[in-house]
Amino acid sequence: MxxxxxxxxxxxxxPLLFASITAVLRAKVSRFLILLFPAVSxxxxxxxxxxxxxxxxxxxxxxxxxxxPYGNELRAGALEAALATAFSVIMLLSLLGGWNRMNVQIxxxxxxLYCVMVMLLLSGMMAEVFTNDMFTAYVFIEIMTxxxxxxxxxxxxxxxxxxxxxxxxxxxxxxxxxxxxxSILYCLTGNLLMGDLHEKxxxxxxxxxxLDSLTLAVALITIGLAVKSALYPFHSWLPDAYASCxxxxxxxxxxxxxxxxxxxYIKFIVRVIGLENLDVIHVRPILLACAIASILMGxxxxxxxxKLRRMIAYSSVAQIGYVYLGIAVGTELGIAAAVFHIIAHxxxxxxxxxxxxxxxxxxxxxxxxxxxxxxxxxAPVCGAAFTVGALSIVGVPLFAGFASKLYLSQACLDMxxxxxxxxxxxxxxxxxxxxxxxxxxxVTLYRTPMHAYQTRMHHHWYSNAALAALAVLLVxxxxxxxxxxxxxxxxxxxxx
Amino acid sequence: MKMNDDRxxxxxDGSESLDSEMLREYGQPEAEEAxxxxxxxxxxxxxxxxxxxxxxxxRGERLMNRMYSVAVVLICVAICALLIAxxxxxxxFGDAAPLEDDNLSxxxxxxxxxxTGAANIVTGIILDFRGFDTLGESHVLFIALCxxxxxxxxxxxxxxxxxxxxxxxEADDRRFEPHADLILQQGAVLLVPLVLVFGVYILLNxxxxxxxxxxxxxxxxxxxxxxxxxxxxxxxxxxxNFRTYRRLTTSxxxxxxxxxxxxxxxxxxxxxxxxxxxxFGAILSGGLLLPLSVAVGLVVACTMYVLYTLxxxxxx
Numbered sequence: 001m002x003x004x005x006x007x008x009x010x011x012x013x014x015p016l017l018f019a020s021i022t023a024v025l026r027a028k029v030s031r032f033l034i035l036l037f038p039a040v041s042x043x044x045x046x047x048x049x050x051x052x053x054x055x056x057x058x059x060x061x062x063x064x065x066x067x068x069p070y071g072n073e074l075r076a077g078a079l080e081a082a083l084a085t086a087f088s089v090i091m092l093l094s095l096l097g098g099w100n101r102m103n104v105q106i107x108x109x110x111x112x113l114y115c116v117m118v119m120l121l122l123s124g125m126m127a128e129v130f131t132n133d134m135f136t137a138y139v140f141i142e143i144m145t146x147x148x149x150x151x152x153x154x155x156x157x158x159x160x161x162x163x164x165x166x167x168x169x170x171x172x173x174x175x176x177x178x179x180x181x182x183s184i185l186y187c188l189t190g191n192l193l194m195g196d197l198h199e200k201x202x203x204x205x206x207x208x209x210x211l212d213s214l215t216l217a218v219a220l221i222t223i224g225l226a227v228k229s230a231l232y233p234f235h236s237w238l239p240d241a242y243a244s245c246x247x248x249x250x251x252x253x254x255x256x257x258x259x260x261x262x263x264x265y266i267k268f269i270v271r272v273i274g275l276e277n278l279d280v281i282h283v284r285p286i287l288l289a290c291a292i293a294s295i296l297m298g299x300x301x302x303x304x305x306x307k308l309r310r311m312i313a314y315s316s317v318a319q320i321g322y323v324y325l326g327i328a329v330g331t332e333l334g335i336a337a338a339v340f341h342i343i344a345h346x347x348x349x350x351x352x353x354x355x356x357x358x359x360x361x362x363x364x365x366x367x368x369x370x371x372x373x374x375x376x377x378x379a380p381v382c383g384a385a386f387t388v389g390a391l392s393i394v395g396v397p398l399f400a401g402f403a404s405k406l407y408l409s410q411a412c413l414d415m416x417x418x419x420x421x422x423x424x425x426x427x428x429x430x431x432x433x434x435x436x437x438x439x440x441x442x443v444t445l446y447r448t449p450m451h452a453y454q455t456r457m458h459h460h461w462y463s464n465a466a467l468a469a470l471a472v473l474l475v476x477x478x479x480x481x482x483x484x485x486x487x488x489x490x491x492x493x494x495x496x
Numbered sequence: 497m498k499m500n501d502d503r504x505x506x507x508x509d510g511s512e513s514l515d516s517e518m519l520r521e522y523g524q525p526e527a528e529e530a531x532x533x534x535x536x537x538x539x540x541x542x543x544x545x546x547x548x549x550x551x552x553x554x555r556g557e558r559l560m561n562r563m564y565s566v567a568v569v570l571i572c573v574a575i576c577a578l579l580i581a582x583x584x585x586x587x588x589f590g591d592a593a594p595l596e597d598d599n600l601s602x603x604x605x606x607x608x609x610x611x612t613g614a615a616n617i618v619t620g621i622i623l624d625f626r627g628f629d630t631l632g633e634s635h636v637l638f639i640a641l642c643x644x645x646x647x648x649x650x651x652x653x654x655x656x657x658x659x660x661x662x663x664x665x666e667a668d669d670r671r672f673e674p675h676a677d678l679i680l681q682q683g684a685v686l687l688v689p690l691v692l693v694f695g696v697y698i699l700l701n702x703x704x705x706x707x708x709x710x711x712x713x714x715x716x717x718x719x720x721x722x723x724x725x726x727x728x729x730x731x732x733x734x735x736x737n738f739r740t741y742r743r744l745t746t747s748x749x750x751x752x753x754x755x756x757x758x759x760x761x762x763x764x765x766x767x768x769x770x771x772x773x774x775x776f777g778a779i780l781s782g783g784l785l786l787p788l789s790v791a792v793g794l795v796v797a798c799t800m801y802v803l804y805t806l807x808x809x810x811x812x
Contacts (some may be wrong), residue, residue: 006764017757137631
């Protein structure tokens with residue numbers, strides 16, 4: 001085994017090891033550690049991406065002396081490594097961008113525990129990205145669910161307790177459904193490793209045996225992960241959870257946790273079921289319908305919303321719909337577009353949550369739109385960064401959102417003529433809806449203020465630098481879209 | 497300390513603040529405009545409007561709620577039926593999976609003990625073959641405990657308000673504590689040593705007979721809780737306080753993660769790890785299984801006990 005092939009293992013294991021140490025350290029030290037670890041992990045996974053691209057293919061790392069089917073296994077290729085890089089960078093920038101508010105809003109005695117949660121979240125994310133075993137995925141889903149719940153509840157107001165309770169109920173339901181589906185799958189195939197599962201599932205489909213049970217298992221896993229990533233009919237936990245916690249938490253919740261579940265689903269679809277078997281399982285039409293409903297209803301809810309952070313949260317529902325639209329297309333191009341959109345949206349949404357909270361802070365803490373007039377002048381960096389994020393989500397050329405919508409519409413053409421027309425119309429219409437609420441928000445930010453505002457908030461230079469970095473990354477991703485897309489496409493070839 | 501206040505209120509009046517939040521979310525229609533606020537030229541129109549309005553807000557809402565409950569029950573029953581029907585389609589218990597050809601379970605049963613040195617193959621599987629899953633699983637316990645700590649832990653030496661709150665909860669707890677319940681205390685005298693010894697036995701024999709870290713730890717935790725119930729916090733504080741808990745859990749998890757990391761790293765890189773399996777069936781066999789069982793058991797016992805005390809009065 002070459003030295004760089006050990007990187008995935010260290011990405012998963014080191015944060016897990018340091019999580020329990022963080023619990024006994026003083027809050028000052030552990031606060032430093034939660035910045036150090038995402039930074040190191042971004043660096044390491046960037047190195048891994050470089051080597052994976054140079055050597056091509058993907059490799060397995062068996063956890064323990066026993067080979068793959070008997071023990072656990074990690075698997076890494078260019079796609080996983082690239083996503084791990086993106087997730088670590090976004091985690092670092094979200095923490096930095098929300099640093100001041102995090103220290104103010106979370107009581108001192110909880111800060112140490114908050115750091116434990118962040119460490120375990122990092123480890124869980126990396127495990128989900130790299131694991132090649134469905135049950136390991138379930139274990140780390142549990143870790144991520146609890147970590148996410150306490151990220152919400154670390155800042156205690158009445159609202160966060162309510163939001164966290166709601167989050168917990170929905171997400172435990174999702175985990176339960178995932179486990180149920182997984183046990184049916186295990187019962188049918190006697191395997192948990194993704195590659196072996198794929199062979200068995202293909203054999204079952206070729207024989208035509210147990211097709212109904214197989215369909216039910218896939219349906220349960222799909223619904224479970226859809227609940228956890230807030231696809232339309234299951235999204236009602238989302239606005240409360242994202243809008244009430246501290247901004248660093250909401251940035252991580254929206255841009256990392258739900259995206260990790262979606263990437264796990266992509267791995268399930270590509271690596272376990274296989275794109276060629278999707279039509280036998282009948283999962284595509286349902287995914288398509290949910291994705292389209294999600295895109296439209298999320299935008300409409302966002303337009304109707306009167307508060308800024310809840311509006312951003314509802315727009316997440318719409319954006320997750322885009323990702324599922326890419327998956328539902330069911331070709332490699334569609335999956336690649338979905339992964340590209342995952343990264344583009346994660347960057348934009350964490351930027352929006354971080355700046356949105358500061359803009360509210362600059363308006364004396366009132367989240368209503370009429371109070372936001374002129375907030376762009378009171379907090380110039382935030383105003384500019386918010387504008388970049390919003391334009392990217394709307395899909396204005398030069399920004400990442402444009403590239404991802406372009407790839408999504410290309411992917412839509414792979415479907416049957418009727419569906420591709422529906423897909424394109426929905427994409428166009430929803431872009432108009434996105435523009436409706438985000439452009440209005442931008443205009444509101446730069447209108448004349450209604451009255452004078454008192455609060456002057458102090459933010460460190462590195463917080464502003466983190467916001468600027470997110471904005472620059474969005475523009476870079478828009479400009480270098482084809483290059484990043486080709487990396488993703490080459491990675492997807494080795495995912496299956 | 498606004499946040500602390502909120503937390504204390506939340507602790508003090510139980511679920512009330514959650515209830516009021518739910519009410520704000522779902523119930524309590526906002527002060528409705530009286531139907532007369534509109535200009536309604538015709539009395540008949542006004543009467544119909546009034547009828548409709550009152551119907552929606554009295555009967556209609558109730559009807560919707562009922563329909564909702566019925567729909568929920570129907571959906572649940574449908575899902576149950578679907579799952580039961582699927583169970584009928586599954587291979588029967590004990591049969592091989594429909595496509596069993598590489599004999600995963602056969603390997604575990606027949607070859608497992610040779611690789612792990614464990615007579616109890618279940619422990620061999622969870623701590624050795626699939627040790628990574630179990631590592632994650634014990635961190636699930638740890639993180640759940642951290643979350644409860646975050647919500648319920650009341651540190652003693654902070655501001656006077658928290659101090660007062662802590663004293664109140666202490667006093668409140670004393671009220672329910674059986675001061676000198678003879679039956680309970682004499683029962684505990686008999687039972688607690690037995691339970692603790694049995695727990696230690698399960699822990700140490702996890703790789704030889706049914707048992708292991710999770711079950712042994714649960715028994716140990718239950719024994720501690722029984723002791724606490726009978727003799728109160730004043731006795732247990734002497735050997736188990738917050739610092740003990742932190743040291744135990746952290747060192748157990750640290751040892752677990754470090755040794756598993758060593759095994760994974762050497763295993764994947766093809767380096768011999770130098771851990772022998774020992775003589776089959778002896779107490780000191782199975783390589784790292786015994787210390788790992790103990791580590792898991794400590795984590796589980798601490799989690800059980802601390803969860804109980806936190807829910808009881810927010811402190812150890």
